[in-house]
Amino acid sequence: MIKNHTLCEDHSIRSTQTRQKYDAVSIELREKMIVVKCKGSEAAMSKLAVHVAEQIEAVPVLKAHEFILTTTEDEELDVNKAIKSIKDFLKLANRENDFAVTAMNQDISITLLSGETLKCNDASNDGFFVCQHCGRMSFFEADHKDHEKMHYIGGA
Numbered sequence: 001m002i003k004n005h006t007l008c009e010d011h012s013i014r015s016t017q018t019r020q021k022y023d024a025v026s027i028e029l030r031e032k033m034i035v036v037k038c039k040g041s042e043a044a045m046s047k048l049a050v051h052v053a054e055q056i057e058a059v060p061v062l063k064a065h066e067f068i069l070t071t072t073e074d075e076e077l078d079v080n081k082a083i084k085s086i087k088d089f090l091k092l093a094n095r096e097n098d099f100a101v102t103a104m105n106q107d108i109s110i111t112l113l114s115g116e117t118l119k120c121n122d123a124s125n126d127g128f129f130v131c132q133h134c135g136r137m138s139f140f141e142a143d144h145k146d147h148e149k150m151h152y153i154g155g156a
């Protein structure tokens with residue numbers, strides 16, 4: 001009787017531990033993936049995905065109306081860093097006030113509030129403006145010109 005009871009207890013402890021281990025694994029997987037929903041910014045989505053992925057060191061996967069950021073590293077993806085990077089991108093396009101960037105756990109939504117949808121159609125053929133002086137790449141002409149001015153003013 002006593003022996004049976006001990007075995008039973010032992011088993012229940014072990015199954016609890018196993019359950020906790022599985023919970024930890026599923027949380028870990030979730031944090032290695034960020035979904036970014038792009039309403040009204042689909043036309044600029046591939047560039048946005050590249051921009052954000054570069055900043056948070058993730059791999060972008062493009063879908064029709066959203067892109068997914070994943071990582072092959074052991075480190076988790078930082079949602080706050082991704083949001084900041086998206087806001088920086090909108091700022092470069094001078095559209096930061098026209099979009100709402102909201103997050104629910106690992107899902108980020110970019111929603112058009114006012115004005116036209118976000119496009120990158122002022123970019124050169126290959127999609128980038130490259131600084132003649134330092135090789136800096138930019139998605140937007142205005143940002144590119146601002147940057148080049150810095151070289152002239154600074155004399156660098």
Ligand SMILES: [Zn+2]
Binds near residue numbers: 132134136148151
């Ligand atoms: Zn430069």
